[in-house]
Every structure is written in structure tokens, then in C-alpha cells.
Amino acid sequence: MAQSQAADRNYDVVIAGGGYVGLSLALALKTGDPAIAVAVVDPKPGEALAQDPRASAIAAAAVRMLDQLGVWADxxxxxxxxxxxxxxxxxxxxxxxxxxxxxxxxxxxxxxxxHMTPNSVMLPAMHQKAAGLGVDFITPDSVTEFATRGERVALSLQTGGAVTASLLVAADGVRSRLRDLAGIRTVHWDYGQSGIVTTVRHERPHNGRAEEHFLPAGPFAILPLKGNRSSLVWTERTADARRLVNSDAFTFELELERRFGHHLGQLELDGKRQAYPLGLRLARDFVKPRFALIGDAAHGIHPIAGQGLNLGFKDVAALAEVLVNARRIGQDLGGLDVLDRYQRWRRFDTYQMGVVTDVLNRLFSNDMDPIRAVRDFGLALVDRMPSLKSRFISEAAGLAGPTPKLLLGEAI
Known part of the structure; x- marks a missing residue:
């Protein structure tokens, strides 16, 4: 993968963060208008992309977008x-x-x-396609400071270089340093839970079935991977999660078997164990002049509904559509009037999903029998209402509400 150590250059859009969300925005912008000059700044070298052992649940709408961007076939x-x-x-x-x-x-x-998608496949495919479209990669590097100067934003890089752009997009994760530098405050709280992520190999085929078991400490999700393998997202109280991740393999597998069950036969760990603290963090603003937040930098939610990454892909589709359309009519890509269209499109939907996941987590992560009786009645009722189930499927697929063109599989 070709890397660019470009510095002292001018761009239309600089994206800080080369994960799925940052890379897909670069792809969307260059696909929508090849003349837009785009750079991605990331502290990890491109070779590190193929070493991510995790997998992600990619909703149908995001699959349509990735297909439109020319990477899904790979x-x-x-x-x-x-x-x-x-x-x-x-x-x-x-x-x-x-x-x-x-x-x-x-x-x-x-x-x-x-679809359950290995990150080690998705990230290199996106990187390679973006490089082929003319995206510059400034890696390994990071943006340390930025300042708005008239119609440009000046960026200082950790390696000592500098670039300017019409717009800086922060895709640098839930603990975004750039969000803090921009003075954007967040609504946030900690759930006292951590998500354990690992992969298991099992004796019997899963037949493409995903399972979500609501247990007192939090949801235990079994997500099917290619072959007789599954990805786990296992929510526990933080102290217990830390103990489990640091325990010996025998103890961990015993606790895993208690939750996983025996329906897929013998289990075997097929990857390292990692634990991530869980909380809710929503940016109060998604934009400032010449600055925009996307992905986890704008919103970190509980994984109970599996929508965190797909919310980021919605951000990408909406922001790319706003910017490409603005470019076509000669508007300033970093102007607040342009960026505010993106904020109006995405902020309410994001806050709504944050509230939904927060309520679901509080409702299901407890062991009180009266609450269990009410929620089980509610689940059984939904199961008997085809129209409501269809609505849930539409939400899970990322196709509910005002949908950007890319998520419909249409060109911008």
C-alpha cells in the first residue's frame, strides 16, 4: 500500500483518522467528485490495517454504500x-x-x-481503493493542533509538517482529542460495564444465526463468522470483565461455556481477549467553522443494538452528500452554512439512537423479576406483530428515516 508523507500541502478536506469511517468518507468524496483533494492523517501505518483481529456487523444500508463505492466485491x-x-x-x-x-x-x-465482516479484510480493501482514487495518506502521523485562518484551516502534524484545508474532519474515535481542541463539549456517562470481544471456534455450524442473550450483567451476543466460528461481544461489569480477560484460558473458557451454552458443540478460543469500557458519549455539536465530527468522535453508544459503526457510516453518507452537492454549486466546503446541513441531518437521529440504547441497557442489564416479566411480555408481543418486527429489521438494516443516497445504493 502506497503511503504519502505529504506535508506543507493544501487540500479541500483532511480526515484525521484512517479507520472504517475515515476511509469510507475519503472514498465517498473521491467517488462523488474526483476533483476534491482529500488527505487522510493516521498514526498507524497502512500495513497495520490487515492486523486487526476483530469483525464488524455491517448493516444492509452500509453494504449498499460500500458496493456503490466499489469495495464490497473485494x-x-x-x-x-x-x-x-x-x-x-x-x-x-x-x-x-x-x-x-x-x-x-x-x-x-x-x-x-x-453481514459479519473481518476488519482485516475490510480495512485494507478500503485503503487500497482510496489510494487508487488519489487520496493522500499521511502516515504514521497525527494532527496535533489546528487553527482557522480565513477560508482555510491550518493543521500542525506530529512529525513537524503542516497542511491546510477547507475542512478538517475528525474521525479519531470516542476519546477524540480534536473534538476537545475544537471546544465541543459532550454529554457522557459511564455504564460501569466493559465489552469483552473475542472469537471462538465451535464444533457445529451456526447456519448464519446471530444470538443475543440478555443476562443480568448485560447482553451476550454471538455473531456468526465464515466457517464454524463466531465473534462474541460479551458485556460484564467492569471489574468482572477485567478479571475474566486476565484469567487463565481454562477459567475463561468455563465462564464462556456457561453463557454460550452447548448447542454448537465444543468451543475453542480462536483469538485474543480484549475488553473495552462502555458508556454513552454524545457531542453537543457536530460541527464548528471548518470542522466536523463523524463516527465515534461524534457519538459513542452501547453495543446492545449493534449500531455504533453503522451510525458512523450514516454520518459518512450524509456528510459526503452535503459536501459533494455544495462543491457542485460552488459553495465553501468548510462554511458553517454547508456544515449545518450535515448537523441537522445527523444529530437528532444520533441522539435518538443514544437514548434507545441507553434505555435498553438499563432495562435489560438487571436481575429484578418484575422488570424481567414486563420486558419478556414486551418481547413476546413484538414477536407476534409482523409490522413492528419489519420496522425493527429496517432499523437494524440502517434503512429507517431520511436515508442518504449512498445508503440506498445510489450515486451522489
Missing amino acids: IAPETQPINEMIVTDSKLRDTVRPVFLTFGGEVTDGEPFA
Whole structure:
């Protein structure tokens, strides 16, 4: 992968952060208007992209976008469609976990509502495509300071170089340093939970079925990967998560088996264990003059609904559409009048999803029998209402509400 150590150059858009969200924005901008000069600044070298052991659930709308951007064909052979999803609610000691809710896995005939995608495949494919479209990669490097000067924003780089742009986009994660430098405050609190992420190999095939088991400490999600493998997102209280991640393999596998069950046969760890603290963090503003937030830099939510990354892809599709359209009519890409269109499009939807995941986590991460009875009645009721289930599938697929063109599979 070609890297650029470009410095002292001028760009239309500089993206700080070369993860899925930053790379997809670079792709969307160059695909929408090849004349837009785009640079991605990231502290990790491009070779590190292929070393990410995790997998991501990519919703149908995001698949349509990635297909429109010309990368899905390279990613698809290594993905696993989610053909079905079941939801249970139980205590850890329960020997039987009744299924309260089931979802068919298709948005339209032959179109699964999500695919499980290895990051080690997705990230290099996006990087290679972006480089081929003329995106400059300034790596390994990072933006340390920035200042607005008239119609440009001047960026200082950690390596000592400098670049200017019409717009700086921060895609540098939930603890975004650039968001803080921009003076954007957040609404945030800690859940006292951590998400354990790992991969397991199992004896029997999963047949593309995803499972979400609501347990007192939080949801335990089993997400199918290609072959007899599954990705786990296991929520525990932070102290317990830390203990489990640091325990020996035998202890960890015993605790894993208690939650996973025996329906897929013998289990074997197929990757390292990692734990991430969980909380809610929503930026009060998504934009400032010549500055915009996307992805986790704008919103960090609980993984209970599996929508964190897909919210970031919605940001990308909306911001790219706003910027490309502004460029076509000769508007300033970093002007607040242009950026405010993006903020109006995305902020309410993001806050709504943040509230939903917060309520769901508080409702399901407890062991109180009266609350369990109410929520189980609610799950069973939804399971008997096809129209409501269709709405949930549409939400999970990323196709609810005002949808940017890229998420419909259309060119900007």
C-alpha cells in the first residue's frame, strides 16, 4: 500500500483518522467528485490495517454504500450473512433460555439485513481503493493542533509538517482529542460495564444465526463468522470483565461455556481477549467553522443494538452528500452554512439512537423479576406483530428515516 508523507500541502478536506469511517468518507468524496483533494492523517501505518483481529456487523444500508463505492466485491467473499437472529432473556443459572423474539434475516429477497465482516479484510480493501482514487495518506502521523485562518484551516502534524484545508474532519474515535481542541463539549456517562470481544471456534455450524442473550450483567451476543466460528461481544461489569480477560484460558473458557451454552458443540478460543469500557458519549455539536465530527468522535453508544459503526457510516453518507452537492454549486466546503446541513441531518437521529440504547441497557442489564416479566411480555408481543418486527429489521438494516443516497445504493 502506497503511503504519502505529504506535508506543507493544501487540500479541500483532511480526515484525521484512517479507520472504517475515515476511509469510507475519503472514498465517498473521491467517488462523488474526483476533483476534491482529500488527505487522510493516521498514526498507524497502512500495513497495520490487515492486523486487526476483530469483525464488524455491517448493516444492509452500509453494504449498499460500500458496493456503490466499489469495495464490497473485494470484501464479500470473506463475509458471513446473518440469516436469522434470536433474542433470549434469562438468568445465568437458568438451564433453559426461552426464545422471546426471532427475526428473519432479509430486508429484501436475497439481501441479508447484515453481514459479519473481518476488519482485516475490510480495512485494507478500503485503503487500497482510496489510494487508487488519489487520496493522500499521511502516515504514521497525527494532527496535533489546528487553527482557522480565513477560508482555510491550518493543521500542525506530529512529525513537524503542516497542511491546510477547507475542512478538517475528525474521525479519531470516542476519546477524540480534536473534538476537545475544537471546544465541543459532550454529554457522557459511564455504564460501569466493559465489552469483552473475542472469537471462538465451535464444533457445529451456526447456519448464519446471530444470538443475543440478555443476562443480568448485560447482553451476550454471538455473531456468526465464515466457517464454524463466531465473534462474541460479551458485556460484564467492569471489574468482572477485567478479571475474566486476565484469567487463565481454562477459567475463561468455563465462564464462556456457561453463557454460550452447548448447542454448537465444543468451543475453542480462536483469538485474543480484549475488553473495552462502555458508556454513552454524545457531542453537543457536530460541527464548528471548518470542522466536523463523524463516527465515534461524534457519538459513542452501547453495543446492545449493534449500531455504533453503522451510525458512523450514516454520518459518512450524509456528510459526503452535503459536501459533494455544495462543491457542485460552488459553495465553501468548510462554511458553517454547508456544515449545518450535515448537523441537522445527523444529530437528532444520533441522539435518538443514544437514548434507545441507553434505555435498553438499563432495562435489560438487571436481575429484578418484575422488570424481567414486563420486558419478556414486551418481547413476546413484538414477536407476534409482523409490522413492528419489519420496522425493527429496517432499523437494524440502517434503512429507517431520511436515508442518504449512498445508503440506498445510489450515486451522489
